Amino acid sequence: xxxxxxxxxxxxxxxxxxxxxxxxxxxxxxxxxxxxxxxxxxxxxxxxxxxxxxxxxxxxxxxxxxxxxxxxxxxxxxxxxxxxxxxxxxxxxxxxxxxxxxxxxxxxxxxxxxxxxxxxxxxxxxxxxxxxxxxxxxxxxxxxxxxxxxxxxx
Amino acid sequence: xxxxxxxxxxxxxxxxxxxxxxxxxxxxxxxxxxxxxxxxxxxxxxxxxxxxxxxxxxxxxxxxxxxxxxxxxxxxxxxxxxxxxxxxxxxxxxxxxxxxxxxxxxxxxxxxxxxxxxxxxxxxxxxxxxxxxxxxxxxxxxxxxxxxxxxxxx
DNA sequence: CTTAATGCAAAGGCTTTGCAACCCG
DNA sequence: CGGGTTGCAAAGCCTTTGCATTAAG
Numbered sequence: 329x330x331x332x333x334x335x336x337x338x339x340x341x342x343x344x345x346x347x348x349x350x351x352x353x354x355x356x357x358x359x360x361x362x363x364x365x366x367x368x369x370x371x372x373x374x375x376x377x378x379x380x381x382x383x384x385x386x387x388x389x390x391x392x393x394x395x396x397x398x399x400x401x402x403x404x405x406x407x408x409x410x411x412x413x414x415x416x417x418x419x420x421x422x423x424x425x426x427x428x429x430x431x432x433x434x435x436x437x438x439x440x441x442x443x444x445x446x447x448x449x450x451x452x453x454x455x456x457x458x459x460x461x462x463x464x465x466x467x468x469x470x471x472x473x474x475x476x477x478x479x480x481x482x
Numbered sequence: 483x484x485x486x487x488x489x490x491x492x493x494x495x496x497x498x499x500x501x502x503x504x505x506x507x508x509x510x511x512x513x514x515x516x517x518x519x520x521x522x523x524x525x526x527x528x529x530x531x532x533x534x535x536x537x538x539x540x541x542x543x544x545x546x547x548x549x550x551x552x553x554x555x556x557x558x559x560x561x562x563x564x565x566x567x568x569x570x571x572x573x574x575x576x577x578x579x580x581x582x583x584x585x586x587x588x589x590x591x592x593x594x595x596x597x598x599x600x601x602x603x604x605x606x607x608x609x610x611x612x613x614x615x616x617x618x619x620x621x622x623x624x625x626x627x628x629x630x631x632x633x634x635x636x
Numbered sequence: 637c638t639t640a641a642t643g644c645a646a647a648g649g650c651t652t653t654g655c656a657a658c659c660c661g
Numbered sequence: 662c663g664g665g666t667t668g669c670a671a672a673g674c675c676t677t678t679g680c681a682t683t684a685a686g
Contacts, residue, residue: 456590456621463601464616
């Protein structure tokens with residue numbers, strides 16, 4: 329399916345749930361489509377909007393992100409930083425997980441069927457219904473130490 | 483080892499690293515010792531302090547928490563809420579993980595050797611050195627739905 | 637038309653910080 | 662004593678919200 333098809337589909341979905349389709353919403357969704365598997369913060373999205381000369385306010389950016397999360401189009405990620413990140417939900421894809429480097433703040437995304445399997449089994453054991461799962465490995469990668477970003481250890 | 487012994491040990495550690503031991507710091511550390519395996523937010527700690535008639539300002543509470551995290555005495559937890567939680571680090575204990583209920587906001591803590599093993603293996607595969615890991619399962623528990631707290635779905 | 641959505645600026649929640657007073661070692 | 666530590670209040674950062682205006686359906 330092309331990006332355009334996907335965007336079309338998501339927009340239809342919005343309409344079906346009683347939301348209005350505005351150019352602002354179209355633009356934000358498109359940004360995530362084009363971002364591939366990158367995670368963007370609200371500020372990231374806003375900067376991309378501005379760089380592209382789009383007319384979307386910060387407030388609307390936040391409101392749109394929140395709505396898209398509620399609709400299960402975006403998923404909210406939490407990396408122990410001061411702000412959240414967002415990425416497109418892919419219903420067909422299994423949950424994926426992250427290695428977060430405490431030196432350089434880069435994240436490595438990975439999938440692992442065993443982790444997912446284990447998560448399901450654990451949830452079952454505790455009698456809860458899984459909505460999402462995230463395995464976060466905080467680590468130091470072998471990259472050069474980046475003084476600028478040593479915020480986790482100072 | 484008793485709680486008093488542990489506190490004593492941690493305080494010695496502080497001193498050894500050039501930090502001063504103040505009544506405020508003693509009190510905060512003690513609160514975590516007595517909290518067992520509960521995770522407290524900065525606000526939680528501050529409330530406990532006030533309830534106990536202790537003289538510790540909010541600013542000092544935050545500063546102390548930050549220092550204790552830097553010293554690896556506390557560990558910072560992130561549950562996709564608006565604020566962080568803290569708990570005592572236990573060097574000898576394996577990392578533990580959390581099920582977070584999206585209905586009632588309760589967390590279930592669990593340990594799982596397989597998860598830890600898997601995490602180590604994954605880190606190895608990516609050539610990074612593990613500092614910490616957290617497996618978070620977001621789920622709905624079978625408790626009654628609590629309207630007051632349905633903040634993740636409104 | 638009707639009502640949701642937007643933009644703006646102000647407010648909010650949580651956390652950090654500047655500075656003078658304080659007190660640990 | 663000297664410099665780390667505290668308390669207070671102000672500032673900061675990210676996010677949300679009230680309200681008048683605009684625009685989707």
